[in-house]
Amino acid sequence: MNYFKIAKQMSDIFKKAYKLYMQNKTQTLKYKSKNDLLTQADLNMDAYISKNLNKLYPNFELLTEEANQRAKFDDYTFVIDPIDGTCNFVNNLKLSGVQGALFYKNECVLSVIYLPYSKQTFYAVLNEGSFLNNKKIR
Numbered sequence: 001m002n003y004f005k006i007a008k009q010m011s012d013i014f015k016k017a018y019k020l021y022m023q024n025k026t027q028t029l030k031y032k033s034k035n036d037l038l039t040q041a042d043l044n045m046d047a048y049i050s051k052n053l054n055k056l057y058p059n060f061e062l063l064t065e066e067a068n069q070r071a072k073f074d075d076y077t078f079v080i081d082p083i084d085g086t087c088n089f090v091n092n093l094k095l096s097g098v099q100g101a102l103f104y105k106n107e108c109v110l111s112v113i114y115l116p117y118s119k120q121t122f123y124a125v126l127n128e129g130s131f132l133n134n135k136k137i138r
Contacts, residue, residue: 014098045082
């Protein structure tokens with residue numbers, strides 16, 4: 001399994017989703033708790049990311065914060081938070097992003113974080129290290 005290729009694909013999907021749905025940031029649908037909002041952008045990004053990951057990896061499980069919360073973790077499983085920092089996102093505090101991970105048999109083998117305001121993409125690959133915008137970091 002080429003985890004670097006998957007990291008690149010996840011990053012590309014996250015960037016496209018954020019670009020497509022940034023305009024929906026003020027459409028708060030409900031408060032999940034005092035400090036946890038649900039916006040239309042959360043739902044739209046969740047659907048977009050899920051659809052595109054399923055196209056590329058139809059046999060992988062998918063667990064997302066907003067929609068699919070019943071993954072089995074038996075084999076490969078994506079775990080996605082379409083907007084991490086929704087309160088910041090809604091209030092234009094420029095500290096929010098998209099996070100995703102890939103698990104294999106309950107072990108995280110890949111993690112990707114896209115921070116659109118700073119134009120940074122972090123990813124980590126099991127046994128390979130951590131990277132920022134495709135350059136190895138320590």
